[in-house]
Amino acid sequence: MESRRAMELIDAHLDGETLSDADAAALTEWIKQNEKQADDAFRRIFLHSYLRQRIQTLGLLPSIEGETTQPNLRQLDGGFDSPAPPTRAYRFTPTIVVLIFLAAILGGLMLPSVNSLPRTRRSAPFAYEGFDYAPYDAPVVENEWPTEGGLDGMNGGLGFSGAWVESGNLVSLIEANPSDHPWTPHDMRQFGMLGYSDRFGGILASSGNQLRTSAGPQSITSRRLDVTAAPASLLDGDAIGADGSSLWISFLTQSFDSSGDGRYAYLQLGQNNTGLRIGKLRTAPSGNWSVAAVTDGAELNLRSSDKPSGEGVLIVARIDFRPGAEQATIWINPDLNQPPDDAQSTLRLPTPDFRLDQISIAGRYSTDFDEIRLGANFRDVTPIAEKPASP
Structure with a gap:
């Protein structure tokens, strides 16, 4: 699987779309192949989470009670749960992309560099x-x-x-x-x-x-x-x-x-x-x-x-x-x-x-x-x- 396709599948999963069993299995194997691909996947996840949090902070998107923005993932060794999308998941539609850039102009929002995003290190022995x-x-x-x-x-x-x-x-x-x-x-x-x-x-x-x-x-x-x-x-x-x-x-x-x-x-x-x-x-x-x-x-x-x-x-x-x-x-x-x-x-x-x-x-x-x-x-x-x- 190419990295571009992997990122598309991660975005789809975060947007609440249900991945096919074949796509879920292929994405899981792509993440497991090496440390860099695992890091890329987790950075993508936290980019979505960061942008949504900032948009809510600026008041451009109301929080929905009971909503979850966390990806429906198992531990890395387990892979993606393809049949079950996040509850009332938030979707990054083209309209929301426009809101992101509008927030950047009106609210002084600076999109973070990858290095400034929250990092997660999978618990694992060296x-x-x-x-x-x-x-x-x-x-x-x-x-x-x-x-x-x-x-x-x-x-x-x-x-x-x-x-x-x-x-x-x-x-x-x-x-x-x-x-x-x-x-x-x-x-x-x-x-x-x-x-x-x-x-x-x-x-x-x-x-x-x-x-x-x-x-x-x-x-x-x-x-x-x-x-x-x-x-x-x-x-x-x-x-x-x-x-x-x-x-x-x-x-x-x-x-x-x-x-x-x-x-x-x-x-x-x-x-x-x-x-x-x-x-x-x-x-x-x-x-x-x-x-x-x-x-x-x-x-x-x-x-x-x-x-x-x-x-x-x-x-x-x-x-x-x-x-x-x-x-x-x-x-x-x-x-x-x-x-x-x-x-x-x-x-x-x-x-x-x-x-x-x-x-x-x-x-x-x-x-x-x-x-x-x-x-x-x-x-x-x-x-x-x-x-x-x-x-």
């Missing part, structure tokens, strides 16, 4: 890994854990500058159905795939399979970030961590059980073995989900929650980069409907000054990880799945 790779299809036996392969060379997701690299003496695996590989009746993961639903029924969007760390010492699975995919406000040279910025991270995780005593499996953020570790930590004897700062590979400032690591959880973290020490705030199983307050956080700790250009998942006690997201705000890393329509 880095995402859902581990949608082919699963490991052989029996998983602790004493025969694979030593080659794993995720090495796998290059899915988005926001990374290269593929996953395995550097441990054992490798991680891709698990598609945890009930296929229960080591013992006590393996807490056998009840299903990782997922999360909050107390209001909001369900975290998820897809694909999940990563499983090794059961013995040790798997280390690392991947470089494409830092240019992050917002410019987060960047400090060739890494993430500009003072005054905040980075949000989320992921799902669950361990074989809640044993501590040196057993570990964690997500590490940082570079040069300095940064932040979140997960099941070797220095947490309780075996509960914990967080610690890392300097030269050593864990310090350990904080432990009351959540056992054998329990599947959604972990959300915010790193506030500051001059000197950074501040990390962790929430376990937060509500998804709005950003949580700091007062509701599960754990908080200062960390050494660090920058971020890669993530690593290390383990020596088989633990599953999934849905890793990095973003500039809470909504970027906690998308809520659309509920299926009622029959």
Whole structure:
């Protein structure tokens, strides 16, 4: 579809005309093709909204009670709802075009440049890994854990500058159905795939399979970030961590059980073995989900929650980069409907000054990880799945 035709269809939709199923599907695919086309579509929508608001302000068009000027759109991934036009929608007819220019002459209305229009940024992580790779299809036996392969060379997701690299003496695996590989009746993961639903029924969007760390010492699975995919406000040279910025991270995780005593499996953020570790930590004897700062590979400032690591959880973290020490705030199983307050956080700790250009998942006690997201705000890393329509 040509851009001109796409804009015509958007205008028609905003004017209350019903798009055909074919046109609605074609327009949805055009928007999804690339970021520029998505931005062009949203700018067009807000141009209509801006002009209508200004015309009403000048008194040239009365507001109609109960009228809506919002486009009848689903989220970008869902597309256009072709059968249902906006309620009592406003139409940009040739007469209204004349009114716009009349307003410009009589009321001093200056039509805005595209850059001055309200901008909308679709909530989305700049880095995402859902581990949608082919699963490991052989029996998983602790004493025969694979030593080659794993995720090495796998290059899915988005926001990374290269593929996953395995550097441990054992490798991680891709698990598609945890009930296929229960080591013992006590393996807490056998009840299903990782997922999360909050107390209001909001369900975290998820897809694909999940990563499983090794059961013995040790798997280390690392991947470089494409830092240019992050917002410019987060960047400090060739890494993430500009003072005054905040980075949000989320992921799902669950361990074989809640044993501590040196057993570990964690997500590490940082570079040069300095940064932040979140997960099941070797220095947490309780075996509960914990967080610690890392300097030269050593864990310090350990904080432990009351959540056992054998329990599947959604972990959300915010790193506030500051001059000197950074501040990390962790929430376990937060509500998804709005950003949580700091007062509701599960754990908080200062960390050494660090920058971020890669993530690593290390383990020596088989633990599953999934849905890793990095973003500039809470909504970027906690998308809520659309509920299926009622029959």
